[in-house]
Amino acid sequence: MGVHAVGNELDDLAASARAALVREIAAEGVFDRDPVWRAVFETVPRHVFVPYYYVGVVGGFERRWCDSPEAGARERWVRGAYADTPLATRLRDGELLSSSSQPSLMATMLVELEVADGDHVLEIGTGTGYNAALLAHRLGDDGLVTTIDLEPEITDSARRHLAAAGYRPAVITGDGARGVPERAPYDRIIATCALPSVPGAWIAQCRPGGRILTPLATGLVALTVHDAGHAEGRFLNTAAYFVPLRGGGTTDQGPVQLGGVPRRGREHELFRFLLALTRGRLDPQEAYALWEREGEPGRERYGITVVGDREWAWLDDPEGPYSWPLSGPASALVEP
Known part of the structure; x- marks a missing residue:
């Protein structure tokens, strides 16, 4: 039957469920800074973009x-x-390849992107196409939105979903770490996949004064672009866990051993964020001592600076005593 044949049967249920979801997100205050996004989420049908998905059950997925x-x-x-909730949309040998992000997190990111009418937006990580549809609806012009993903099967299905919902942004198959230079410059760049560092290509393809919002470590960093080789910004206080970016030449550095770290640190989400951000640049016990000494800092106290080919994370001040170079992929965290 497909989504459209089923749609007539379940239209009322979908509309009711979508309205309930938007009320739930609005009750958290997510739309307060830019209420236009509430109307966008009320209009764009998520179910069209997820004709199937997988939910975790005992022993695997359903x-x-x-x-x-x-x-x-x-x-x-x-x-x-x-x-x-996030929805797993593509699996390969039990590994999650692609997902539709949690709607409230998507709304948070879109509000924090600070999109304005007429902005050209690049999305890294097409997924189902739902986020690109939200952007296209908000901007009212498909030509202002470009989205890229490495996997042809992902971009092909996203194009079908977008067309079915009435949107036709530019959907590109390629390595998102390289951006899409032929459609640059962009006013906003948003990534919906995790990276170990901010690709220089994104900064070079963004207009001065532009904004880049991307997952990094287990958080979201919002960078202001000053020129083609300089960007800086802080993390939001929001936790964020995304499927890693495929491509870009990244390799796994292996796990970080947490032996010797007190149980409180091993189990505390903010300490694990610090470890993910510093990627083994700090010995875990040294990191724990710093984290305790600085009052268990939240994500919003950390930031990222990119100047030319130098890129570093910092606590409180880009030129302060606590800074760590960013390079290579984030390490996994394991218990001793």
């Missing part, structure tokens, strides 16, 4: 899809599409 022969299963598919 597939929910729009073409299930059981009416109850189709209803569960629609309701799940409008739950405020």
Whole structure:
């Protein structure tokens, strides 16, 4: 049947579930800074972009899809599409390749992107196409939005989803770490995949005064671009866990051993953020001593500076005593 045939049957349920999701996000205050996004989320249908997805069950994953022969299963598919949770959309040998992010986190990121009418926006990590649709709807012009993903099967399906929902932004197949220079310059760049550092190509393709919002470590950093080789900004206080960017020549550095770190540190999400951000540049025990000494700092006290080919993370002040070069992929954290 497909999403459209099922749509007539479940339109009312989808509309009701979408309205409930938007109310839930609004109640958290996410739309307060830019209420226009509330109307966007009320309009763009998420279920069109997730004709199937996977939910975790004991022993693996269960597939929910729009073409299930059981009416109850189709209803569960629609309701799940409008739950405020990330949805696994592509698996390969049990590994998550692509997902549709948690809607409240997507809303937070889009508000923090500070998009204005007429802005040209580049999205790194197309996924289902839902985020690109939200941007295209907000800007009212498909030509202002470019989205890129490495996997042809992802970009092909995203194009179909976008067309079905009535949007046609530029969908490019390629390495997101290189940006899309042929459609530059951009006023805003947003990434929906995790990276170990901020690619210089993004800064070079962004106009001075532009804004780059990207996951890094387990947070979100918002950078202001000063010129083609200089950008700087702080992390939001929001935790963020994304599928890593594929391509870009990254390799796994292996795990960070946490032996000797007190249990409080091993289990504290903000300490683990510091370890992910410093990527083994700090010995875990030294990192724990710093973290305690500085009052268990939240994400918003950290930032990133890029100047030419130098890139570093810092605590409180880019020129302060605590700074760490960024290079290579983030290490995994393991218990002793």
